[in-house]
Amino acid sequence: MKKYIPLDSLKTPRFAEIKTFMRLPNVKTTQDIDYAVIGVPFDTGTTYRPGARFGPAAIRDISSLIKPYNVPQKVNVVEELSGVDYGDVPVIPGFIEETYEQMEQGLTPIVEAGVIPICLGGDHSITLGELRAIAKVHGPVALVHFDSHFDTIDSYFGKKYNHGTVFKRALEEGLIDVEHSIQVGMRGTFYSEDDLTDSSKLGFKVITSFEMRELGLSEVVRQILERVGDKKAFLTFDIDFVDPAFAPGTGTIEVGGFSSAESLGMVRKLKDLNFVGYDLVEVLPAYDPSQITAFLAANLVFEFISIIALSKKK
Numbered sequence: 494m495k496k497y498i499p500l501d502s503l504k505t506p507r508f509a510e511i512k513t514f515m516r517l518p519n520v521k522t523t524q525d526i527d528y529a530v531i532g533v534p535f536d537t538g539t540t541y542r543p544g545a546r547f548g549p550a551a552i553r554d555i556s557s558l559i560k561p562y563n564v565p566q567k568v569n570v571v572e573e574l575s576g577v578d579y580g581d582v583p584v585i586p587g588f589i590e591e592t593y594e595q596m597e598q599g600l601t602p603i604v605e606a607g608v609i610p611i612c613l614g615g616d617h618s619i620t621l622g623e624l625r626a627i628a629k630v631h632g633p634v635a636l637v638h639f640d641s642h643f644d645t646i647d648s649y650f651g652k653k654y655n656h657g658t659v660f661k662r663a664l665e666e667g668l669i670d671v672e673h674s675i676q677v678g679m680r681g682t683f684y685s686e687d688d689l690t691d692s693s694k695l696g697f698k699v700i701t702s703f704e705m706r707e708l709g710l711s712e713v714v715r716q717i718l719e720r721v722g723d724k725k726a727f728l729t730f731d732i733d734f735v736d737p738a739f740a741p742g743t744g745t746i747e748v749g750g751f752s753s754a755e756s757l758g759m760v761r762k763l764k765d766l767n768f769v770g771y772d773l774v775e776v777l778p779a780y781d782p783s784q785i786t787a788f789l790a791a792n793l794v795f796e797f798i799s800i801i802a803l804s805k806k807k
Contacts, residue, residue, distance in 0.1 A: 495525045496575040499561065507557040513578035514613070514794065515556045520577045523606035527574045528801050530611045530794065531603070532581035533596065533772075537589050538618025538655040542744040548776035548790075549581060549613040551742075555784045556791035563799040565761055570795070573802035579603070589618060589654045596622030597629075604630045604770070611797050613790075614774030616744065617644055617656035620729050624668040627727055627770045634769060635673035635724040636660065637717060639756070640731040641680050641702070641747035643692045656775075664695055671696035675720045677713060678702050678734040681747035702749060710755060714762040727770045728763070728797065732790055740789055742781025753789050760796045764803050771797040 499516040513519045514530040523529075532549030539545060561571040570576075582599035584592045596619065603610050604626050612623055617640070627634055638644075638660070645661045647653075653662065660676075663669050676692055680702035683689060692699050698720050705713050733743045736750030751759075776790045 497526055497577045498571045498575065512550070512553045512557065514553050514791070515559050517576055517578040519580055521579055522577060523603055523608050525575055526577055526608055527805065528576040528609040528611055528798060529579040529603055530576070530613065531579045531600070532613045533584065533615040533619040533622075534581055535584040535586070535592055535614070535619055536616045537587050537592070538659075539616040539744050540649055540655055540657055542777060542780070544777045544779045545614055545616045545744055545775055546586070547778050548615055548774075548787075551778035551781065551784070551787040552613050552773070552776060552790045552794070553578070555788045556794070558788070559791055559795050563795070566764065566799045566803060568799055568802045568806065570798050570802045573805050574798065576798065593622040593625065593654075597625045600626035601629055609768070609801055610770050611794055612772040613794070614772060614776070617729070617731055617774045618654065618659050619774060620772055621654070621659045621663055623770060623772055624663050624727065625666070628668040631725050631769050633667055633670040635670050635721045635726040636675070637721060637726055637728045637763065637766070638674070638676040639678050639729070639734040639759075640676065641678055641733045641750060642731070642745065643676060643679055643688070643699070645692045645695055645697070661695070670724055673721050673724045673726075674698065675700070675717050677705060677717065678751065680749050702751070710759055714759055717763065718766065721766050723767060725769045726766050728768050729771075730760070730773050730793055731775045732773065732786060733775055735789065740786040742777050742779070742786030743775045744777050745775075756789070757792060757796060760793060761799075764800045768797075768800060
């Protein structure tokens with residue numbers, strides 16, 4: 494069995510070679526791998542600041558600094574796993590529905606092969622294409638959603654597909670097991686009190702950032718684990734869940750969020766859930782001059798990979 498692992502930084506400098514995630518081989522294969530990191534450079538679904546199409550490249554660039562041993566999780570991902578940077582799925586700038594079709598076609602063979610996809614966005618609209626491919630193989634999945642926005646509105650300027658409608662559409666299409674799904678971190682100002690209840694009316698369990706502060710993060714994690722249980726799950730992490738002091742490079746910032754350490758810590762504690770896919774979205778490098786947003790995104794993706802490694806060790 495062939496094993497795909499990152500370049501050895503003691504032999505090849507971190508600033509050398511073509512930029513792939515964590516210096517993984519850039520190979521379009523589903524053979525002999527546990528996971529694939531896949532870019533989705535699409536931001537036509539954004540409603541404020543565009544530029545997240547450059548997110549995958551920015552995350553890959555800075556990810557060369559990540560080493561394979563996860564100290565809190567006590568796991569070496571290179572020892573446990575074989576993985577590749579699959580490159581990018583085809584997108585069509587300006588044409589969201591056609592891009593969804595391309596995403597579904599590109600991702601379905603990966604999921605069918607038993608490989609866990611980890612997608613780098615791109616704006617949050619891309620998650621619909623991912624969920625279509627995931628549900629084809631696994632059926633409706635429990636959604637674990639970290640974000641400062643609900644993304645469950647019905648339309649924006651009369652249009653059904655954008656980064657604010659993605660989970661309303663996914664629910665309508667039967668891609669989400671809503672009874673085991675949860676959204677956490679929502680905050681900011683709203684048009685009315687109804688904005689706070691729309692997701693709950695759709696069946697999602699919601700814990701706003703205001704409630705999270707009162708409950709404590711350990712209790713929030715407990716509720717996520719309880720809600721999802723043993724169901725197959727998909728983790729989607731919008732980088733604007735994190736406070737802009739730690740992640741300024743995003744399209745629709747909201748103050749009063751969580752620190753890098755808090756965010757990483759919460760994801761680590763989800764290690765016992767049965768995730769069949771992940772994504773990290775809304776990194777906008779034009780507003781990230783010091784690369785701290787992209788580097789946090791890369792570290793969150795490393796936590797996703799670490800969860801995969803821990804599940805293999807069981």
